[in-house]
Amino acid sequence: MDIIFYKYQGTGNDFVMIDDRSESFPERNLGLVQEICDRKFGVGADGLILIRNKAGFDFEMIYYNADGSQSMCGNGARCAVAFSHFLGIIQSNTTFLAIDGPHEAHIESGIVDLKMGAVSSLSNAGKDYFVNTGSPHHVRFVDDVHSYPVVEEGAKIRYSDPYSPKGTNVNFVSKINEDEIFVRTYERGVENETLSCGTGVTACALVFGSRNELRNVKIKTPGGSLSVRFSENADGSFQNIFLVGPAMQVFEGRIKIETEP
Numbered sequence: 001m002d003i004i005f006y007k008y009q010g011t012g013n014d015f016v017m018i019d020d021r022s023e024s025f026p027e028r029n030l031g032l033v034q035e036i037c038d039r040k041f042g043v044g045a046d047g048l049i050l051i052r053n054k055a056g057f058d059f060e061m062i063y064y065n066a067d068g069s070q071s072m073c074g075n076g077a078r079c080a081v082a083f084s085h086f087l088g089i090i091q092s093n094t095t096f097l098a099i100d101g102p103h104e105a106h107i108e109s110g111i112v113d114l115k116m117g118a119v120s121s122l123s124n125a126g127k128d129y130f131v132n133t134g135s136p137h138h139v140r141f142v143d144d145v146h147s148y149p150v151v152e153e154g155a156k157i158r159y160s161d162p163y164s165p166k167g168t169n170v171n172f173v174s175k176i177n178e179d180e181i182f183v184r185t186y187e188r189g190v191e192n193e194t195l196s197c198g199t200g201v202t203a204c205a206l207v208f209g210s211r212n213e214l215r216n217v218k219i220k221t222p223g224g225s226l227s228v229r230f231s232e233n234a235d236g237s238f239q240n241i242f243l244v245g246p247a248m249q250v251f252e253g254r255i256k257i258e259t260e261p
């Protein structure tokens, strides 16, 4: 069996995208997801996304990390919107379903403005913070994020007791300007630093924005620039959270699936 795929990247977070409206992808075959995402033996990606039909929505995004686990992916969702636009499923506005619930988005000139789920609170985690933006995120502010040992420290926190057994993603943040931060993220499910993480930068923007009375935060990541705007309620919850940034198709191809003779 051959599967036609497209590759997308959103600020360097890269995804294999499959139009699976026919529901022919063997979604329970997590070994296949791992093989496709393998950078040496497969296509290579941080994650794999299936686009499926869903009653009441324009489409459903089914997201897998490179290891086959599932969670919400902000950059993946922006790429899914761009891919659905490319496929002609949507025009410039959409409402779609992801693992954490419904999302709205707008796409124009390759920039996707994605509404994230509401966030109930920010928690303290020692001197750091924890925020769930559809996926769990530990947020640590550091003096110089560029020289910080992200993989080593991220792996320690990712597997640490408070987050066991499912673990967390871990973000390291330095302030660049009054309204701008630099974020590097260790992602669970990839088990490495990725060039950008959409739910991660959203978590960091909420913490930074809340502490500094900002409602629009610019973010730089190793893979490019994003922004997050939001409103904060008196009870410390957040709503109308929008993650904005580019999503690009980089190539298309055919995956050869070995079948038993």
Ligand SMILES: N[C@@H](CCC[C@H](N)C(=O)O)C(=O)O
Pocket: 013, 065, 069, 070, 071, 072, 073, 074, 075, 076, 135, 136, 169, 187, 188, 189, 190, 194, 196, 197, 198, 199, 200
């Ligand atoms: N890269 C993603 C986050 C993907 C999910 C995460 N690795 C997890 O398992 O929680 C993003 O852009 O949000």
